[in-house]
Amino acid sequence: MSIYTRERERAIVVGVIFPHQTKAQVDEYLDELELLADTAGADVICRIYQEREKPDPAFFIGRGKAEQIAKIVGEEKIDVVIFDDDLSGVQIRNLEDVINCKVIDRTTLILDIFASHARTAPAKIQVELAQLEYLLPRLTGKWRHLSKQYGGIGTKGPGETQLETDRRLVKRKIAILRRKLSEIDNQRKIQRKGRRDIFRVALVGYTNAGKSTLLNALADANAYVEDKLFATLDATTRVVRLSPTRKILLTDTVGFIRKLPHHLIASFKSTLDEVVEADILIHVVDISAPNFREQIKVVEETLEELNSLDKPTILAFNKIDKLQDRSLIYSLANEYKNAVFISASRGVNIHTLKEKISQMIDDHYVEITGKVEISNSKAISLIYKFGEVLDVKYDTDNYLTLKIKIEKRHLPKISSYIF
Structure with a gap:
C-alpha cells in the first residue's frame, strides 16, 4: 500500500553554486524550480545551497550537506528533495x-509535469518515451522512489511498472513507442501537405509567456489557458484572418524552459516540427519577467x-499591462527591429x-509560377531545396x-x- 496520503507534498529544493555561477543566478534557477514544484503539486518549505568546485561523484553534494538535509527532512516531515541539476542513479x-x-x-520533475498534463494520445506517447529514455541508464541501483512504496511527484507514468523489468524490456518498449511516434509524424506530414497553400506561423516562447492566450486573441479561439508552467503540451492550430483577403495558419507549440531535457526535445519532435515547417515565428516574451532576457536566450x-x-x-513582448516601468x-523598441508590444x-x-x-x-516571401524542363534535375532539385512547391502541372x-x-x-x- 502506498504511504502517499497528502494532496500536496512538502519539498526541499537544492541548488549547487559552481565557480562559473553566482548565488543570484542560482537563486533565479531555484525560483523557477519552486514554480515547477508548485505545478507538480508540492509546497517548497526551504532551500539548501552548497558551493562546490565540481559535483561529488557519490552524492553530487557533500556527504555532510546530505546529512544536514536529512536532519531537516526529519524535523519538517519533508516528502521529497528536489535537485536543480541532473543526478545519476548512483547519486x-x-x-x-x-x-x-x-x-x-x-x-x-519536468517529466512528471509533462506526464500530468499530457491529454492526447500523441502527447502521452511522447512523454512516456522521454521518461523511459531517461530511466534506462538509471535502472541499476534501488530507485526506490519509483517503486510502489512511494507516490506523488516523480512517479507518474511508466516508472512504477518498469522498476521490475530489465533493460531489454525497456528497450523493447522504447522501440514500440518510437514506431508509434513515427506513424504520428507521418500523419502530421500528410496533414501539413494539405496546408501548403497558406502561410504558416508558429508561436514559440518560454513556458507561461502567454502563447495560448495570444492564440485565443488572434484567432478568437478557446485554447486551454492556465497560469502554470507547461499548461499545454499539444500543438494547436487555428485559422487567423489578417485582413479580408489574407489568412494564415497559426500554431501554438509547447513552451521552452531552461535546462529542457534533451529527451523531451527528441520525443516531441513531431510536435516541434510545426516550428520547423513554419514560414514565420512569433517569439512571445513575458516582458514582466525579471529575467526575460535570459528567457529569450x-x-x-x-x-x-x-x-x-x-x-x-x-x-512579441507580452504582458505590457503588468509593467511598472513603461520606459x-x-x-526595447530601439534594441529589437521586429518587436511588437502587446x-x-x-x-x-x-x-x-x-x-x-x-x-x-x-517583405520575406513571394509566390511565383513558372515552367522548368522535366529533364533538368538540377533545377528541380534547387527549387525544392530553397522553395516550397504549392502546385505541379505536367505539360505535354x-x-x-x-x-x-x-x-x-x-x-x-x-x-x-x-x-
Missing part, C-alpha cells in the same frame, strides 16, 4: 540512503537546436501584431509548370532555371 541511491526520503532531479538556443533560428521572427518599452489577455495592440505579420510576409511538351512559395532572398538561386 540518487546514495542520497536516499542518507536522507531517507524520496530524491528527484529537475529533469524528473533559452528560446533562441532551443530554436538553434531545431535549425530554426534563422527563420523570419517577430518578437522599458521604448528601449497584452494578449487584454487585447492590446493585437491589430498591430496582425499588421506586422502581413508586412513580414510581404516536356515541361513542368510549378507554383512556388519562396523567400525573396532565395529567388536568385532558382530564377535562371524557370521562365
Whole structure:
C-alpha cells in the first residue's frame, strides 16, 4: 500500500553554486524550480545551497550537506528533495540512503509535469518515451522512489511498472513507442501537405509567456489557458484572418524552459516540427519577467537546436499591462527591429501584431509560377531545396509548370532555371 496520503507534498529544493555561477543566478534557477514544484503539486518549505568546485561523484553534494538535509527532512516531515541539476542513479541511491526520503532531479520533475498534463494520445506517447529514455541508464541501483512504496511527484507514468523489468524490456518498449511516434509524424506530414497553400506561423516562447492566450486573441479561439508552467503540451492550430483577403495558419507549440531535457526535445519532435515547417515565428516574451532576457536566450538556443533560428521572427513582448516601468518599452523598441508590444489577455495592440505579420510576409516571401524542363534535375532539385512547391502541372511538351512559395532572398538561386 502506498504511504502517499497528502494532496500536496512538502519539498526541499537544492541548488549547487559552481565557480562559473553566482548565488543570484542560482537563486533565479531555484525560483523557477519552486514554480515547477508548485505545478507538480508540492509546497517548497526551504532551500539548501552548497558551493562546490565540481559535483561529488557519490552524492553530487557533500556527504555532510546530505546529512544536514536529512536532519531537516526529519524535523519538517519533508516528502521529497528536489535537485536543480541532473543526478545519476548512483547519486540518487546514495542520497536516499542518507536522507531517507524520496530524491528527484529537475529533469524528473519536468517529466512528471509533462506526464500530468499530457491529454492526447500523441502527447502521452511522447512523454512516456522521454521518461523511459531517461530511466534506462538509471535502472541499476534501488530507485526506490519509483517503486510502489512511494507516490506523488516523480512517479507518474511508466516508472512504477518498469522498476521490475530489465533493460531489454525497456528497450523493447522504447522501440514500440518510437514506431508509434513515427506513424504520428507521418500523419502530421500528410496533414501539413494539405496546408501548403497558406502561410504558416508558429508561436514559440518560454513556458507561461502567454502563447495560448495570444492564440485565443488572434484567432478568437478557446485554447486551454492556465497560469502554470507547461499548461499545454499539444500543438494547436487555428485559422487567423489578417485582413479580408489574407489568412494564415497559426500554431501554438509547447513552451521552452531552461535546462529542457534533451529527451523531451527528441520525443516531441513531431510536435516541434510545426516550428520547423513554419514560414514565420512569433517569439512571445513575458516582458514582466525579471529575467526575460535570459528567457529569450533559452528560446533562441532551443530554436538553434531545431535549425530554426534563422527563420523570419517577430518578437512579441507580452504582458505590457503588468509593467511598472513603461520606459522599458521604448528601449526595447530601439534594441529589437521586429518587436511588437502587446497584452494578449487584454487585447492590446493585437491589430498591430496582425499588421506586422502581413508586412513580414510581404517583405520575406513571394509566390511565383513558372515552367522548368522535366529533364533538368538540377533545377528541380534547387527549387525544392530553397522553395516550397504549392502546385505541379505536367505539360505535354516536356515541361513542368510549378507554383512556388519562396523567400525573396532565395529567388536568385532558382530564377535562371524557370521562365
